[in-house]
Amino acid sequence: MSLAPVHVVPVLAVPFGVVAIAGGHELNALLTPLLLDRARTDATRPFDPLCHRSADDLLEWPDEPMRRLGAEMLRGVVSVLAAVNDFTDAHLRSLQVRARAWFTIIGPDGCLPPTNYPLSAWCAVYCLAAPEPAVSRQDSGILRLQESRLGTSFADATTAQMRLPYRPGHYGWRPVPGQLAVFPAWITHEIALLKSAEPLVLVTARLRFQGPGQEGFTRW
């Protein structure tokens, strides 16, 4: 069969960026024990062995490794923004960033329920420690961005098996220590149930960037 030339482009696409954080492994070695210790000694939040989430004040911590990680995460997010926008360096520098960050420790049989973040533009998930993939569960501990398009309610043999980025269904990313995933904060996402004796340790930030004169930013 002779096929006509076609030009196919993804429209209505969702950006998903992955950035390797400079010095990530060194930071992870410093921060992972610090966060585990803080989680177990936090008098305001009893430690939950399934899923422990800290207060969202990490970017205010004075600890030098956390300040470095915060700066590197912001640099990673800006790299993604630069990749999906036509900003000049001067325009990027003119934006005022607001961000909140917290850490999450997911233990054996724990998970992070589906969530999204109102009043935020971007969500950034950085991995400090991740167990090996589980033999018993292929989606163990993955970050899953959930499909929400209802047009998928009708499926036939040609629509159900399209390749990325056209394929309907959830998108899974396995957290890798030292890597940062960046995606729009409105996307509902979760961390799938973890089948491992070792914890998954993540730092998550939600961010928004205010241009000069931009209104409508209510309080978080």
Add this chain to the structure above:
Amino acid sequence: MVNTAPLTLRPLFAVPFAETRFEPCEALNRELETLFLARENDEHRNPSPSHVPQAETFESRFNLFRWPEACVQELRRFMLDAIGRMVLETSAVSAQELRRLKLHNHTWFHISRYAGSFVAHNHPMASWSAVYCVRAGETLPARPASGMLRFHDTRAGANGYLDPANAALHRPYALRPLELRLTAGQLVIFPSYVFHDVAPFYGSDTRITVATNCWFT
């Protein structure tokens, strides 16, 4: 001057959602539970699951309502009759027209044990779905989300911008998922396009449900 003109308020783009109960359910559920536990094996396991299989949740083949056992047929009548009533309540289809339609279904049971869950999904190629609770499983006050059936807001991302004037909308306008702890005998019916999931069940016993997807020709 205060505007006191009548304000007509109505939900747009609404999702129909029905709940009903099989009463009394104890005897039926006992029979169903015994039957399902006896058939929690490879012969009756769904051979081609659309999700990542997990040891903690057993999913049967989709032919449950073809089983001849009286308890299954009694549940079949109850569930499919309720779905028929849902069609009549929510659409322009008359009872006479409904009788002329052929109702098809895929129906199966789930048995979940500790850490069993089910990823968010909807059911393409079906119009109505329903879940019946045979056994709710242990309730854990310290884990309120355990085993919760969650219906995701169909207006994904509509909560992106919140301010004090829209952050606390009440149902049916609220911009948040509907979370349900099913109880034994409860049946919920909803459009098949609605994404839903089951949060990990952390009870020490079993959580047993029957689900059906229906389409009419």
